[in-house]
Amino acid sequence: MTEHVISAESSPRKKLRLEGSTLNIAAGLLVFSAVFVFFSIKAPGFFTRINLIKNLLMPACIAAVISLGMTIVMNSGGVDLSISSIAGLAGLTSAAVSVVFDVGFFPMLVAALLIGALIGALNGALVAYGGISPFVVTLSVVFLAQGLQYLIALGAVSGTYLMLPREITRLGSQPYFVIGISALCVLFLYILMDRTVYGRYMRAVGTNIEAARFSGIRVRFFYWLSFVICGVYCAVGGILLTFSEGMSRVGSGESFLLDAFLLPILGNTIFGKFSVEGTVFGALFMYMIINGLFILGTPPEYIRIIKGGLLLAIILVSGIQKIRSGDEA
Amino acid sequence: MNFTKEFVQKYTVFIILIVLFVIFSIASPTFMQVDNLMNLLVQSTILGIVGFGLVMIMIAGEIDLAFAGVIPFEGAIFATLLTNGRPFWVAALSTLAIGLLVSYVISLLVTRLKLVSFVSTIAMMFLLQGIWYAYTGGKNIYLEDYFNRDIVFGLVGAVPRVVILFAVIFIILYFLTEQTPFGLRLRIVGEDPESARTMGLNPIVYKTAGFLIGGAIFAIGAFLSTARMSGALATAGANMLMPVMTAAFVGQTVLGMSRPNIPGVLLAALLLGMINNAFVLLRLPFWSVPIAEGLILIIAIYLTNINKRDVVQISM
Numbered sequence: 001m002t003e004h005v006i007s008a009e010s011s012p013r014k015k016l017r018l019e020g021s022t023l024n025i026a027a028g029l030l031v032f033s034a035v036f037v038f039f040s041i042k043a044p045g046f047f048t049r050i051n052l053i054k055n056l057l058m059p060a061c062i063a064a065v066i067s068l069g070m071t072i073v074m075n076s077g078g079v080d081l082s083i084s085s086i087a088g089l090a091g092l093t094s095a096a097v098s099v100v101f102d103v104g105f106f107p108m109l110v111a112a113l114l115i116g117a118l119i120g121a122l123n124g125a126l127v128a129y130g131g132i133s134p135f136v137v138t139l140s141v142v143f144l145a146q147g148l149q150y151l152i153a154l155g156a157v158s159g160t161y162l163m164l165p166r167e168i169t170r171l172g173s174q175p176y177f178v179i180g181i182s183a184l185c186v187l188f189l190y191i192l193m194d195r196t197v198y199g200r201y202m203r204a205v206g207t208n209i210e211a212a213r214f215s216g217i218r219v220r221f222f223y224w225l226s227f228v229i230c231g232v233y234c235a236v237g238g239i240l241l242t243f244s245e246g247m248s249r250v251g252s253g254e255s256f257l258l259d260a261f262l263l264p265i266l267g268n269t270i271f272g273k274f275s276v277e278g279t280v281f282g283a284l285f286m287y288m289i290i291n292g293l294f295i296l297g298t299p300p301e302y303i304r305i306i307k308g309g310l311l312l313a314i315i316l317v318s319g320i321q322k323i324r325s326g327d328e329a
Numbered sequence: 330m331n332f333t334k335e336f337v338q339k340y341t342v343f344i345i346l347i348v349l350f351v352i353f354s355i356a357s358p359t360f361m362q363v364d365n366l367m368n369l370l371v372q373s374t375i376l377g378i379v380g381f382g383l384v385m386i387m388i389a390g391e392i393d394l395a396f397a398g399v400i401p402f403e404g405a406i407f408a409t410l411l412t413n414g415r416p417f418w419v420a421a422l423s424t425l426a427i428g429l430l431v432s433y434v435i436s437l438l439v440t441r442l443k444l445v446s447f448v449s450t451i452a453m454m455f456l457l458q459g460i461w462y463a464y465t466g467g468k469n470i471y472l473e474d475y476f477n478r479d480i481v482f483g484l485v486g487a488v489p490r491v492v493i494l495f496a497v498i499f500i501i502l503y504f505l506t507e508q509t510p511f512g513l514r515l516r517i518v519g520e521d522p523e524s525a526r527t528m529g530l531n532p533i534v535y536k537t538a539g540f541l542i543g544g545a546i547f548a549i550g551a552f553l554s555t556a557r558m559s560g561a562l563a564t565a566g567a568n569m570l571m572p573v574m575t576a577a578f579v580g581q582t583v584l585g586m587s588r589p590n591i592p593g594v595l596l597a598a599l600l601l602g603m604i605n606n607a608f609v610l611l612r613l614p615f616w617s618v619p620i621a622e623g624l625i626l627i628i629a630i631y632l633t634n635i636n637k638r639d640v641v642q643i644s645m
Contacts, residue, residue, distance in 0.1 A: 131639050131641065132582070132634045140575065140579070144627070147619030147620030154616060206642070223640060307459075308452045311448065311451065315445065315448050315452065319442045
């Protein structure tokens with residue numbers, strides 16, 4: 001791969017040759033637009049402003065924000081199975097804070113972000129400083145977070161769900177609020193990962209931890225940091241979910257666990273690395289397919305088949321890519 | 330100092346188990362009764378058996394999360410065959426055949442197409458859960474009139490049959506993995522496929538064998554969970570995913586072996602079952618169960634890993 005880049009730079013004519021990843025991105029975008037055009041023609045009401053924003057973009061945004069957390073963790077070589085639990089816990093915390101203390105938007109936000117960061121920091125500390133497998137750590141944290149969800153729900157009111165005040169619900173049903181916050185999150189992470197040295201450090205940790213250590217990067221710290229960022233992003237996703245649902249219940253966000261695996265891997269297959277833009281592309285792509293198929297009359301039970309089949313297809317493609325590049329080498 | 334650390338690493342989970350056991354038996358008079366202890370074992374049985382299946386695959390160096398989709402699917406097939414009046418052995422054999430078929434497909438994906446087993450089996454899990462919905466129309470299938478629970482949960486002396494089955498499976502798998510050449514080879518293939526290849530072992534054969542053994546054990550798990558709930562329920566697999574993964578992964582660390590192993594799963598399953606059981610008996614609020622499980626697991630894995638300094642990474 002590196003040799004290829006060097007040769008491309010050395011002679012200007014070879015610069016025109018498409019690299020493998022560029023080809024993939026072009027193919028991905030082509031498939032995306034083809035599917036988009038197909039649904040616009042075939043599915044009545046797909047290409048309307050309200051459908052595209054409310055039914056496609058809003059759920060895609062929430063999934064993207066949660067999956068971005070996972071992207072960062074996968075990028076530095078970890079995995080976090082507790083993301084959906086963190087999202088649920090953070091959403092429930094924000095709701096409980098608003099109900100119990102009768103406070104507005106910002107304290108809710110701060111409480112949720114704090115709890116997300118705390119659980120992320122716990123995950124990261126055990127994984128990066130404790131040297132324990134991320135599977136084991138984050139699985140244990142799933143139990144902890146679930147218990148805390150029940151505790152908060154029972155402590156705040158005696159039930160398993162909390163209704164939010166009307167102004168918050170109104171805010172959450174505003175598509176521009178959800179999309180705006182998600183766009184900010186995406187932008188921030190994109191700049192952090194692609195334009196700052198910290199992003200490079202984290203990628204170095206994920207690519208080759210020994211080389212990163214010898215280059216003087218504090219690998220444990222950056223591995224830890226990726227889990228903290230993941231916790232915060234899950235918390236943001238949890239808040240967006242809670243606000244747009246207008247209530248918070250125990251176990252909300254559970255359905256995003258598959259998305260959080262699917263989207264970064266989809267992005268990785270097309271963009272050649274775990275990247276912010278790849279995950280965002282994955283979110284838009286998947287929710288477009290789900291939305292379009294819904295309009296065409298696919299029963300909702302089949303959504304699991306669609307998602308599972310899509311994930312399997314993606315990794316089949318990436319597996320074939322791997323075999324082919326292995327043959328070339 | 331080093332000795333203490335090694336001691337802590339090896340026996341933490343035993344000590345936690347014993348301490349919890351003592352606390353629970355003092356705090357609740359009913360905990361120590363034979364009925365309750367048997368109940369505890371029955372509760373840990375399904376978790377433990379499915380965990381064994383997962384660990385067999387983990388020993389071969391792969392992972393199979395598809396069990397959360399396979400188990401409800403197999404349960405549904407088993408239940409529909411019984412309700413359609415087929416004899417018991419036909420239903421049981423078809424269940425086993427389906428399980429082996431799914432596992433074989435997964436092993437082909439993983440060994441021939443070189444897919445990452447973690448992700449491809451998650452995909453399989455969702456596919457199969459979706460197929461379950463399409464197959465049953467989203468309805469649970471109940472078996473009260475067709476299936477006598479005593480076949481599985483009847484008592485032999487004071488011991489339920491299912492506990493004897495659990496013990497038998499444990500002993501067989503323990504000897505298979507720890508005492509036979511096959512177990513050793515399976516482990517070598519799992520830990521270092523390249524060295525295994527140079528030693529003349531074919532990793533594909535052993536990985537496939539691991540998947541098939543796992544698939545057969547999942548089929549037993551599907552049969553047991555269907556029998557336990559007297560029907561094929563939608564939630565049969567999804568509810569099992571996290572506890573089984575926990576038992577398998579925590580079992581990896583508990584004896585200080587730092588590799589997947591059968592006795593570790595047994596201990597982890599018993600630990601989880603005991604916390605569940607005792608907290609209900611003590612009438613503690615239900616939110617305290619997952620919190621306690623989470624905290625005890627975190628403490629246990631922290632103590633058993635206290636010596637380790639390497640960072641663990643996972644390649645996708």
